[in-house]
Amino acid sequence: MLIGEVARRSGVAAKTLRYYEDIGLIERPSRDASGYRDFGESVLGCLAFIRSARAVGLTLGEIRGIVALHDDGKVPCGHVLELLRSRAAEVDETIRQLRELKADLDRLVEQAVTFDPADCDPDRICHLLGRP
Amino acid sequence: MLIGEVARRSGVAAKTLRYYEDIGLIERPSRDASGYRDFGESVLGCLAFIRSARAVGLTLGEIRGIVALHDDGKVPCGHVLELLRSRAAEVDETIRQLRELKADLDRLVEQAVTFDPADCDPDRICHLLGRP
DNA sequence: CTTGACCTTCCCGCACACTGGAACCCTTAG
DNA sequence: CTAAGGGTTCCAGTGTGCGGGAAGGTCAAG
Missing domain, CATH: 1.20.5 (Single alpha-helices involved in coiled-coils or other helix-helix interfaces)
Incomplete structure (x- = not known):
């Protein structure tokens, strides 16, 4: 999936997708023969997650922390609960x-x-x- | 009054005072023989006003608008009331x-x-x- | 062959209200 | 003479999450 399609299907601007990639929020997609990003379907779920997390006021830095746990094969529940609680207190x-x-x-x-x-x-x- | 004394008496950092001057929020003070700023007492009242206005969430831009009216010899009450109401709604x-x-x-x-x-x-x- | 729609990287800018630092001048005390 | 402690300008950065635009490569349709 090219970046434009991801943008259309997710509602996240292509610029923003590149930015998310830069800061390590989404996986670095593979590239096709012309150097174009080739995203898998899974990025859409990831973006939906990011959207929800942003909606409750988590920063991209906090979200990156969750995603990093997940990518380490860990279940981020406890950490997420902690973030949600401290966010609620804020x-x-x-x-x-x-x-x-x-x-x-x-x-x-x-x-x-x-x-x-x-x-x-x-x-x-x-x-x-x-x-x- | 040198900038350091204004800073001490008002609690506003000297840097911030120069910044306020730059953006036209406070009057340009006269300079002494060495080029040092020489503030009058009235700046303290102005800074107290700015502090109060900031405390209710007005931006420096909005505050500048009020100060400008005042400097034009106008009574800014009506404008201030409008700002306070729209701020309250926000x-x-x-x-x-x-x-x-x-x-x-x-x-x-x-x-x-x-x-x-x-x-x-x-x-x-x-x-x-x-x-x- | 050209046009137009894609894609790429790179760098700059924004909003907001400051804050830090460099490089330099002035004054006073010891 | 020197050191301390003022002051000056100017440039640049902070945090947050992008957006704009340049300069160029790629691809399918007409």
Whole structure:
């Protein structure tokens, strides 16, 4: 399978496929007589895996770690579970921070709508933000 | 005030101050006889403003927009309110997406802990991720 | 024989907000 | 005189995941 077909069937750009190959995320495909990459069907499953892993926020580096375990003949379950858990914790923490941020923003907007611009202190950039 | 003192008093690195000057975020300070930057006190208020604006997630580009309005002698309240509202909407949307992601992650972790590695399909990178 | 659609490698650029380092100047103290 | 501790400019790199485009080889159809 040429790279263009892989791209069409997987939805992953040819450029990206070469990039994934460069960073060791997918197997180096064999080449045909003209030097064209000749992918096997299995790359599609691998790309589906990568897509799912990306979708839950794993980085390409983390995914490469999983793939490397798999290529070593090991079952990466434990490692994957660990990654999923730490990713879940990260997401939780991010949500927490964003909620705080949202509360701050809401407070600022609340102040903003009930404020008379005439009260502005010309020495400050903007009364709405600045000194807490 | 030399750049080092501004850095100490504001907590913003000297490098960052030069960068802010480069991108037009803070006023170009005058120079002393040796070519050293000579900042006025007002830069501290400006940096406090920038810090607050960064804290609610505004980009340096957006902040520059506010500062530019202020430097034009305009009251940036309305513009700031608009930015705060659209930022609040962004944060909300991000939280929503992260909550979905978290649910996905929790589901995957749930599956992972109740899974027997012996059931692995060797053709797949990992049963936990891959085909949905 | 030419056209057009493929493929190849290689290098640069982006977004964002800095940060590091080199090479050099100025000032003050010992 | 020298060393320490400021300051200056400019260039380049960080992380992340690609995308653009040049310059060229290959292949099938018309």
